[in-house]
Amino acid sequence: MGIIITQAIANGACAIIGEKNIDSLPVPYIQVSNSRKALGIISNVFYQNPSSQKVMIGITGTNGKTTTSLLLNHIMESNGHSCSLIGTIQNKINGQVYKSNNTTPGTLALQKLLSDSQDEIVIMEVSSHGLSQYRIEGIKFDYCLFTNLEHEHLDYHKTMDDYFRAKLLLFDYLKDSGQAIVNRDNIWGEKLIRVLNEREIVVHSMGHSDINALQITDLNIENSIIKLAEIRDTFYISSPMIGVHNMYNTVMAYSVAKLLRIDKNNIINSLKDFQGVKGRFQIIRLRNGANVVVDYAHTADAIFHCLTTAKKYGA
Incomplete structure (x- = not known):
């Protein structure tokens, strides 16, 4: 019996869960194949399945998660919806801001944040580490977003295919009625769409091709103005930040806000007031x-x- 188990029992643990064969414990022992996953399931039950009471939005991708989440948060709050934010820069719950130690918190901390939240909507950045370590186990999302995939974290994931498969895990956590929003102007986004189509998941794609639900028909880089086409309607939105990458983040946030039934003109007007993101250009x-x-x-x-x-x- 290990020191940690001994200490846990001494501190009042009524049962032990683990992956190894252990005999002769003074408390019940439950052997599982994946203890991280088990922790997520147990903590979700302990906190009474808090994600089921929220509109859950998960954002993954190499770049753009933070900016997209803050853009979307601004749009939603500008239109009368309360939002929790969980991500790289900060965690914001019920209007209170807390320091963030990880893009995606550990399982117990994450479930407690969701349980504490009285906000209508929760917007989460979901990292590949968080996904591969089952930190979001027990959570179900209404919308899952994919921004892009670039070379990063290959010390952990080893190959780009491994990295992609880790990101793909997010879409396993969609609710039965959940929908995906994907940037097709990225080769990994195109690959993701094919996988999601095979799973018969509803996908809203964005990009330059006219096969996208939200088509980017022109980018005025000098003035940060984006021309979009959506169901026979052509219109313009202004990105509140400069740079092509931020124009894509803006389109991503617009797409989700529209799915959440925010009026198009209200979204466009809300974006004009966005003050940018600290540390992002x-x-x-x-x-x-x-x-x-x-x-x-x-x-x-x-x-x-x-x-x-x-x-x-x-x-």
């Missing part, structure tokens, strides 16, 4: 007239977009 103007750009970009694709945008705008 954040421009600081110095007294000497120089501009400094702060960005947490750490993947080749993200750095490319930052440098290209800075050069384009002379930031």
